[in-house]
Amino acid sequence: MHAIVIREPGDADVLEWADVPDPAAGPGEVLIDVVASAVNRADVMQRLGFYPPPEGAPPYPGLEVSGRVAGLGAGVTGLKPGDEVCALLSGGGYAERVAVPAGQVLPVPRGVDVVDAAGLPEVACTVWSNVFLLGALSAGETLLVHGGGSGIGTLAIQAAKARGARVVCTVGSEEKAARCRELGADLAVNYREEDFVESGPYDVILDLMGAKYLERNVKALATGGRLMVIGLQGGARAELDLGLLLRKRALVHATSLRARPAEEKARIVAAVREELWPLLESGDVRPVIDQRVPMADAARAHRLLEESGHVGKILLTV
Incomplete structure (x- = not known):
C-alpha cells in the first residue's frame, strides 16, 4: 500500500x-x-x-x-x-x-x-472526554473554548450548546467569529483585540495554549471551575497561583489522548x-x-x- x-x-x-x-x-x-x-x-x-x-x-x-x-x-x-x-x-x-x-x-x-x-473521531473523543467526562459541563454552565475555529473548537461549541450550556470562544478574526456564532457560540472574543478574562467567569475552559494562557485562565475560572489543558501551543512552563486556585476551589487538569x-x-x-x-x-x-x-x-x-x-x-x- x-x-x-x-x-x-x-x-x-x-x-x-x-x-x-x-x-x-x-x-x-x-x-x-x-x-x-x-x-x-x-x-x-x-x-x-x-x-x-x-x-x-x-x-x-x-x-x-x-x-x-x-x-x-x-x-x-x-x-x-x-x-x-x-x-x-x-x-x-x-x-x-x-x-x-x-x-x-x-x-x-x-x-x-x-x-x-x-x-x-479525534475531536469527538477529545471534546467528550475533557469537556463532559472530566470537566462535567452541565446545562446552564458556561464553557470557554480557546481556538473556536479549530476542529476541536467547532465541535465543542456545537456539543455544548446541544447540551444546554452557554458558550464563549476565542478567535483571531471576525470571519472566524462569525462562523463560530453560526455554530452556536453566544460570544466570540477576538484575542487580538480583547481579553477573554473580561467575558468570564467560566465553569469549564478547554485550552490548547498551555503556559501562555495559564495565569489568565485561572483568573477567568468561576468558583468550582475546571480548566482542561489539552495542548501546549503557547509553551509548557508557567507559574501557577495556587492561592487563587484554592480560593476558587478550582481544578486544573492536563490530558492527552x-x-x-x-x-x-x-x-x-x-x-x-x-x-x-x-x-x-x-x-x-x-x-x-x-x-x-x-x-x-x-x-x-x-x-x-x-x-x-x-x-x-x-x-x-x-
Missing part, C-alpha cells in the same frame, strides 16, 4: 507518499480500507520530531480515519466487511489501510458523509457513541470541514493547517 512517511524531521516537504508494507488485522483488530484521514496539530508536531508515536503504533502520522471494513481479526464481532466506519488511532492514518483495535472503531453516523466522518491504553480509549469511544453520535444523527452537531486535499499532497495540507486560516477540519482523501 501507500502511506505518507516522514523522511526526517523538518518542514512540510519532508512528507512523502511511498510504498510501505500492508498492515494485517491481529486478534481484536479491524482492518480498514481508508477513504480519508484528517490533519491534526499532533501530526505537525510528529513531523517536526517533537511527538513520536507510542510504542507499537505505525510510524506514519494520522490519528483518525474513515473508510470501509476490509477484514476482521479473531474475536471481533458486530462488524462485517464493507461496513462504513471511522476510527481513533495512535498513528498511521495517512495510509491506504490501517489496523485498529475494535474498541476504537465507530460506525459512520447516519446522515454524515463517509469522507467527512474522518474528521470526527494518543498515549492512553487501548482500554481507556475504548471507554471514551463507547461514551462518544452513546452520547454524541445521536446529536450527529439528529443534525444538532455536524462535522465542519474546511477543505479536502488528496493524501499524496499531505505537505500542502500541513502548510494550510500551520497558516491557521481554516475553520474546522482539513481532510486528506485517498
